[in-house]
Each structure stands twice: as C-alpha cells, then as structure tokens.
Amino acid sequence: QKEVEQDPGPLSVPEGAIVSLNCTYSNSAFQYFMWYRQYSRKGPELLMYTYSSGNKEDGRFTAQVDKSSKYISLFIRDSQPSDSATYLCAMSAPTNAGGTSYGKLTFGQGTILTVHP
Amino acid sequence: EADIYQTPRYLVIGTGKKITLECSQTMGHDKMYWYQQDPGMELHLIHYSYGVNSTEKGDLSSESTVSRIRTEHFPLTLESARPSHTSQYLCASSPYAPLDRVREQYFGPGTRLTVT
Incomplete structure (x- = not known):
C-alpha cells in the first residue's frame, strides 16, 4: 500500500467552479503537508504548505489538514483556465524525536485538473 | 522564480550509451535531489545530497550515479x-x-x- 494516495482524475470543471483536491495518507508521523502545481513540461512549484492540522488560506487557495482522518485537501475558489495543471500533494515526517529535523518528501501521484472557459 | 536549470530538456538515445543529465542551481542551496517521474505516477526520489561530497541513494533503486563536487552542480x-x-x-x-x-x-x- 502506498503511503500517500491521490485520485489521479482527470478532473474537468467550468471556469468559476470550486475545486476540491484530496490526498489520504497512512503514516501518522507526517507533520508537514504541501501542495505543488505542475504545468505541462515544467517542474513542480510549491503552492502552499501547512504544519500539523488546520487550515491555511492564500488568495483563492485554501489548504486543509485533518490529521485524525489522515486526509488533506486543497480548495481552489473561482477557478481559472490558468489553474489547469497537475496538482501534487507531498508530505514530510520528522526524523528525530524532537521534531527538529525533517526527512524527505513523499509525493502523491498527482491530480490532473482542467478548467475550461 | 527558482534558478535551477536542467540540460538537456529532451534526449533520445540508443541502448548501451553513457549519458549525463546536468543540473545546476544559482541559489546557493546546500541540498539537492533527483526524482524520477513517470506519467500518472508519483515522484520517486532516486538520489539526494546534503552538501559537497555528500550523496545518498533515495527510496527508489536506480542504476544511475551522482556526484556533488560543487555546491551548484549535481549531475546524474x-x-x-x-x-x-x-x-x-x-x-x-x-x-x-x-x-x-x-x-x-x-x-x-x-x-x-x-x-x-
């Protein structure tokens, strides 16, 4: 079983829709949760990250973490054609008891999103 | 925008050839990574480096090798x-x-x- 599961889609929505992207994970040690966006023929770029549980908002984007359910979400409001891309979730766990050192990122497989005008 | 460069962008080569994929960054970052990504699949870490003369294998077994002689350069x-x-x-x-x-x-x- 993969540590991080992400619905690959593809997801197609009309412009202006609210988009919900989700990942589930099995490793309860994950503490940092990130969302990357990857345009075609480009490398991933970091959109947002959150630490532990809770919500974080940045413009049209909101990241949510529910550690009790091992479930994270990215919401995109008023979606635009320029949001069309692959969205990857990624997570990191501490490598020491004090939580001062973090290990490598574990990625989901990405969700392909198309926003059509 | 991140200043990290890879060359070549596309490479078609025959079986048995030796190849080197170049990666350079101008940000002075000490940590560098190589990932492999197949369509519809997650990124798999194949190599990483935490500084000059430091290289480690990642989670996915790979027949490739890396070197880190300079901070800015991490060829595969x-x-x-x-x-x-x-x-x-x-x-x-x-x-x-x-x-x-x-x-x-x-x-x-x-x-x-x-x-x-």
Missing part, C-alpha cells in the same frame, strides 16, 4: 542506458531550513529521456 550519470530508464528526471534543491520552516524544494524543468 547512466553508464549504460536501457529502455527501462525511459522516464522524466527532475532535479530539485532546497535551502537550509531553521526549526520553524519547512524545506521548500525548488524544481528544475526536467529532462525527458527516451532510450530506444
């Missing part, structure tokens, strides 16, 4: 390419992260390798 070499090496290879780097910050990774544009 395949001594004898095979069709199973066909994939996208992504290079990334990240800065030192104090206790309260996550290690944000900056990615290059990738090299699409096809071995015939």
Whole structure:
C-alpha cells in the first residue's frame, strides 16, 4: 500500500467552479503537508504548505489538514483556465524525536485538473 | 522564480550509451535531489545530497550515479542506458531550513529521456 494516495482524475470543471483536491495518507508521523502545481513540461512549484492540522488560506487557495482522518485537501475558489495543471500533494515526517529535523518528501501521484472557459 | 536549470530538456538515445543529465542551481542551496517521474505516477526520489561530497541513494533503486563536487552542480550519470530508464528526471534543491520552516524544494524543468 502506498503511503500517500491521490485520485489521479482527470478532473474537468467550468471556469468559476470550486475545486476540491484530496490526498489520504497512512503514516501518522507526517507533520508537514504541501501542495505543488505542475504545468505541462515544467517542474513542480510549491503552492502552499501547512504544519500539523488546520487550515491555511492564500488568495483563492485554501489548504486543509485533518490529521485524525489522515486526509488533506486543497480548495481552489473561482477557478481559472490558468489553474489547469497537475496538482501534487507531498508530505514530510520528522526524523528525530524532537521534531527538529525533517526527512524527505513523499509525493502523491498527482491530480490532473482542467478548467475550461 | 527558482534558478535551477536542467540540460538537456529532451534526449533520445540508443541502448548501451553513457549519458549525463546536468543540473545546476544559482541559489546557493546546500541540498539537492533527483526524482524520477513517470506519467500518472508519483515522484520517486532516486538520489539526494546534503552538501559537497555528500550523496545518498533515495527510496527508489536506480542504476544511475551522482556526484556533488560543487555546491551548484549535481549531475546524474547512466553508464549504460536501457529502455527501462525511459522516464522524466527532475532535479530539485532546497535551502537550509531553521526549526520553524519547512524545506521548500525548488524544481528544475526536467529532462525527458527516451532510450530506444
């Protein structure tokens, strides 16, 4: 079983829709949760990250973490054609008891999103 | 915008050839990474480096090798390419992260390798 599961889609929505992207994970040690966006023929770029549980908002984007359910979400409001891309979730766990050192990122497989005008 | 470069962007090569994929960053980051990405699949870490003369194998077994002689340069070499090496290879780097910050990774544009 993969540590991080992400619905690959593809997801197609009309412009202006609210988009919900989700990942589930099995490793309860994950503490940092990130969302990357990857345009075609480009490398991933970091959109947002959150630490532990809770919500974080940045413009049209909101990241949510529910550690009790091992479930994270990215919401995109008023979606635009320029949001069309692959969205990857990624997570990191501490490598020491004090939580001062973090290990490598574990990625989901990405969700392909198309926003059509 | 991240200053991390990969060359070549696309490479088609025959079986048995030796190839080197180049990765350079101008941000002075001490940590660098190589990932392999296949369509519809997650990124798999194949190599990483936490500084000059430091290299480690990642989670996915790879026949490639890496070197880190200079901070800004992290090339990946395949001594004898095979069709199973066909994939996208992504290079990334990240800065030192104090206790309260996550290690944000900056990615290059990738090299699409096809071995015939």
